[in-house]
Amino acid sequence: EIVMTQSPATLSVSPGERATLSCRAGQSVSSSLAWYQQRSGQAPRLLIYGASTRAAGIPARFSGSGSGREFTLSISSLQSEDFAVYYCQQYKNWPRTFGLGTKVEIK
Amino acid sequence: EVQLLESGGGLVQPAGSLRLSCAASGFTFSSFAMTWVRQAPGKGLDWVSSISDSGSATFYADSVKGRFIISRDNSKNTLSLQMNSLGAEDTAFYYCARDLRGSGTCDYWGQGTLVTVSS
Numbered sequence: 001e002i003v004m005t006q007s008p009a010t011l012s013v014s015p016g017e018r019a020t021l022s023c024r025a026g027q028s029v030s031s032s033l034a035w036y037q038q039r040s041g042q043a044p045r046l047l048i049y050g051a052s053t054r055a056a057g058i059p060a061r062f063s064g065s066g067s068g069r070e071f072t073l074s075i076s077s078l079q080s081e082d083f084a085v086y087y088c089q090q091y092k093n094w095p096r097t098f099g100l101g102t103k104v105e106i107k
Numbered sequence: 108e109v110q111l112l113e114s115g116g117g118l119v120q121p122a123g124s125l126r127l128s129c130a131a132s133g134f135t136f137s138s139f140a141m142t143w144v145r146q147a148p149g150k151g152l153d154w155v156s157s158i159s160d161s162g163s164a165t166f167y168a169d170s171v172k173g174r175f176i177i178s179r180d181n182s183k184n185t186l187s188l189q190m191n192s193l194g195a196e197d198t199a200f201y202y203c204a205r206d207l208r209g210s211g212t213c214d215y216w217g218q219g220t221l222v223t224v225s226s
Contacts, residue, residue: 001169034210034212042218044144049210049212087152089152092211095154096154096157096211101152
């Protein structure tokens with residue numbers, strides 16, 4: 001299975017600042033990469049698919065980039081509702097696999 | 108409005124069985140593949156199983172293969188997960204999710220149902 005590695009595990013950011021999260025795949029997944037946000041006590045929410053396409057209703061401050069093995073999720077100006085855990089997921093191969101997540105916390 | 112409502116979770120003894128259901132509404136259920144994802148308390152997301160829109164194709168994580176069976180009834184807009192030979196490692200919130208068409212991602216999720224395996 002393809003192992004997904006996210007870094008850092010925790011990111012401390014002040015509101016209004018930019019956050020950059022990384023995800024590395026154990027082998028190339030082309031652009032078959034998604035990002036999810038999970039707020040405390042809630043179900044996950046799809047943010048990005050195809051490595052860089054925002055899902056319906058996702059604000060433009062969220063952007064994804066990368067292909068192959070290296071991917072990045074950027075949040076341009078953190079709002080209070082953005083403090084959450086973010087997961088990357090590959091869907092190039094079965095089984096689909098998630099990273100362990102990056103927690104974005106208030107600095 | 109797309110809605111996914113899981114049910115069937117609860118406390119079950121080790122080696123026991125449980126059947127989860129997911130009632131779907133607000134979209135043409137038979138046109139979408141569906142997925143189960145689980146999350147142990149305080150842990151990350153763990154893909155469990157997916158099924159094609161017709162039900163003809165199913166996929167499982169190695170950790171549940173041979174123990175869990177995913178199925179769907181398109182006439183009742185219902186997704187199911189039959190879980191057998193349960194162990195403590197299966198304790199988790201189980202989420203039902205809709206696959207985004209043409210993608211292997213999940214664009215709508217239910218709120219989850221908790222399965223606890225303990226004696």
